[in-house]
Amino acid sequence: MIRVLIAEDQEIVRRGLKTLLTTKPDLQVVGEAENGQRAIQLIEGLQAQFLPPDVVLMDIRMPVMDGVEATKIICQQFPRTKILILTTFDDAKYVAEALRFGAKGYLLKDTPAEELAEAIRSIHKGYTQFGPGIVEKMMANVSVIETDKPQELPPGMAELTAREKEILKMIAKGASNREIAQAVFLSEGTVRNHISNILARLNLRDRTQAAIVANSFMSWLEN
Template identity: 70%
Template sequence: MIQVLIVEDQDIIRRGLKTLIRSKSDLHVVGEASNGQEALEQLTSLHSQDQAPDVILMDIRMPIMDGVMATQKICQQFPSSKILILTTFDDTEYVSEALRFGAKGYLLKDTPSEELAEVIRMIHRGYTQFSPGILEKMMATVSASATKPSAELPPGLAELTARERQVLLLIAKGATNREIAESLFLSPGTVRDHISNILGRLNLHDRTQAAIVAVSCLDWLEDRN
């Protein structure tokens, strides 16, 4: 059973999410909050009762404490909980910050119910999830800004091998490990090894952080592939 905490300030959306989750036999709502501060209080209580949520559905724009700050605090205090950001097309700047703080993915609020349920399962298994429309908008925003000179590249980026750069570029474009393997004619295990090497060279913790770095250096990566 996957335990889910819903953090959303709009009551009608929160109730809709609760109804959706309760309709799935493998998903269970253990708590709900209307802002980040309530979420932290809920987490403290749930952990003390051995009912810690596996996945947290996190809204971005909320009163008292927004989803970005809540994500930062939760990832610091409760690192075992995986956060899935629920967002709109207007929230890309906030989404990027939340991902930097440790969120495992983001999804548009109007995502079909069956897809949302499946994404919750994927996040619980350890996968990341990026809604294609938002990812494209973030990439377009980065591409429209000035390209970083090589001196400002993240440490370790220039030391990546040609194959690692190819893998990182595909991560930036939202490809899954299987899609990367098929595109580069590699085995899934080899793709995982390359991603592990990339994380080590760039001193990153997970694929989500790698995607953020890749999007921020997209022009550089494309010029070298």
């Protein structure tokens, strides 16, 4: 049984999600929260009973505490609970931030019930989940730091080697391991090792997060 907590400020949406999920025999809704702060409180209570949620369906825009900040705190304090962002097409910038903080993926709010259930199962197994339409927009709007403010590099980024920077830039452009290997005249196995080093150095979960970070700091990488 996969334990699911719903964090969504609109009651009618929460009810709808709960109704959809309760029709699935392998999914159990163990809590409903109207904002990120309440979601954290519910997780704390469930954790005290040794029954934490496996997956949180997290809305981005909520009062008191939004989904981005809640994602950051939950991923830090409850690393076994996975976050699946529920969003709209206009929230690409916030989705990018949530992914950097540890969310395992996102889906649009109008995703059909069967796809939503399957995404929860996939997230629970440890896979990432990305709905259609937002990735391109997210990459185009990913620079969450205004250009008139000095950029503070993420921990570990200054220690990247020249080769790692080169590969990171290609990841940001969507290149596959094979394409990167051909471009830099390395084997695919060596490229995979470099990518593993990049993820470890920057404390990232996967190449999608690496692409987001790279796009955020592309001017630094290129200079």
